[in-house]
Amino acid sequence: MASFSSRLNFVSQWPSPKKFGDDVLLIYDRIFDRHPKVASWVKQFPIRYAVKSGEDLKSLQSFPVHMNTILQKTHHLSARRLKIVVLGGGSVGDFGGFVASVYKRGVELIHIPSTWLSAMDSAHGGKTALNARGAKNQVGTFYPAKEVYLVKPLLLAQPAERGFEALGELIKxxxxxxxxxxxxxxxxxTLNAGTLWQLLPLVIREKYKxxxxxxxxKKGLRHLLNFGHTMGHVFxxxxxxxxGVAVLAGLQFAMEWSYQKGFMNQKDYLKLMQAKFWQKAVKAKQQSAWKNLSMLAxxxxxxxSFVRYLEQDKKKTSSQDLRFVFLKNPGKPVIAEVKVQDFLPEIARQQSFWG
Ligand SMILES: NC(=O)c1ccc[n+]([C@@H]2O[C@H](COP(=O)([O-])OP(=O)(O)OC[C@H]3O[C@@H](n4cnc5c(N)ncnc54)[C@H](O)[C@@H]3O)[C@@H](O)[C@H]2O)c1
Ligand SMILES: [Zn+2]
Known part of the structure; x- marks a missing residue:
């Protein structure tokens, strides 16, 4: 089985494209055509494929068109030596990872995540994904990158907004x-680009653990990474x-429910609610486009009206039960089975709580 830990390279300069050899395809987010510094790096790759980021890129329906173009662009290269370098956020990573996993039964994959969310989370752990039948991530493979480059000047140049969008995964x-x-x-x-960069190695290490x-x-342990995601996916x-914004709200919901259900005692609950990271997250939210978003809303x-999303949750263990991640205290999550119907009184209770 492939190793699920990719080689990590925290670098303060862009890696030289020559490093990847002659048989290389760059798949990249086309927004970088508008960023002169990144664009000049991109242009050093003779064979490249620009994509528009977002959920449409991950559509199963459009995949054959992309794959045909990619095969045509690379037909003269050695499939045995081919490397696919993917530069972009999570959507480009999920798409590019899937391409690498099925291109002539799999070629070497290198991720260069360009958003905080992808640098902290989606570039690691080998999940690739396409969307189908109106639902996310219905088709995919486990295909870890051989290497992941965490490029400081790329990550630090993002708009502050992308930092806030990653807080859900970081706090999770x-x-x-x-x-x-x-x-x-x-x-x-404070939670700014500099401190996110400092926290990055620790976040990634915990994900790999x-x-x-x-x-x-296969053992259900990886399901822990779904903490905050059940209601997060609904939102x-x-x-x-x-x-990431939806996950942040999903985490708040999960913590409230953890206390309500008795997984977390009152002392730990109060301690957690007063923890310093909340004030920083609240400050980051006030400075973001989401400043008016409230749990109550x-x-x-x-x-x-949320039931159909909960029922779609792919982690369902039986027709009525979901595996929900609760928290006892930081470092002590608990997975418990709950029925979709159990969410209804809890949502109603939290409506009055947040109101
Ligand atoms: N595979 C996994 O384990 C995993 C885990 C979490 C999320 N995901 C997936 O990741 C996706 C969300 O990730 P995302 O938010 O990174 O998505 P994204 O790729 O859509 O990027 C978000 C936005 O940021 C822009 N962008 C990218 N890099 C930038 C940069 N350096 N500067 C400025 N703008 C930049 C993009 O063009 C896009 O508009 C979803 O499709 C989700 O399903 C996958
Ligand atoms: Zn997530």
Missing amino acids: MALLAGGPLYRKLNAVS IVQKDPEE EAHYGLPH LLSEKPQ
Whole structure:
């Protein structure tokens, strides 16, 4: 089985394209055609494929068109030596990873994540994905990158907004892991690009710790990474929120429910609610496009209207039960089975709680 830990390269300069050899295809987010510094790096790759990021890129329907073009562009290269370098955020990574995994039964993959979300999360752990039949990630493979480059000038040049969009995944990992990551998240002065860069190695390390115990999601352990995602996916689908923003709200929902259900005691709950990272997350939110988004607004629908999303949740273990990740305290998550119908009174309870 392939190793599920990719070689990590934290670099303060762009890697030389020559490093990847002669048989290389660059798949990249076409927004970089408008960023002069990145564009001049991109142009050093003789064979490149520019894509428009987003969920449409991951569509199963358009995949054959992309794949045919890619095969045509690379037909003169050695499939045995071919490397696919993918530069972009999570959508480009999910698409490019899938291409690498099926291109003549698999070629070497190198990720250069360009958003905080992809640098912290999606470039690691080997999940590739396409969307089908109106639902996300219905088709995919486990195909870890051989190498991941974390390029400081690329990540630091992102708009602040992308930093806020990654906070859901960052806080998720810190709550799942506890320990040094949780302490450091509380200790940093503010959540800006500089501190996200400092936290990055710890976040990635914690993700690999979980992935390595259950690389292909066969033992249920990898399901821990779904913390905050059950309701997060509902908010993402229903309101069209960015993934990380939806996950942040999903985490709040999960923590409230953890206390309500007695997984978390009152002392730990109060301690967690007063933890310093919340104030920093609130400040980052106030400075973002999401400053007016409230849990109350997210939960203001009739609870019943969320049921169809919960039922779609692909992690369902039986016709009625979902595996929900609760938290005892930082570093101590608990997976428990809950029925879709159990969400309804909890959503109603949290409506009055947040109101
Ligand atoms: N495979 C996994 O394990 C995994 C995990 C989490 C999320 N995902 C997937 O990741 C996707 C979300 O990730 P994302 O938010 O990175 O998506 P994205 O690729 O859509 O990027 C978000 C936006 O940022 C722009 N962008 C990218 N890099 C930039 C840069 N350096 N500067 C300025 N703008 C930049 C993109 O053009 C896009 O508009 C979803 O499709 C989700 O399903 C996958
Ligand atoms: Zn996620």
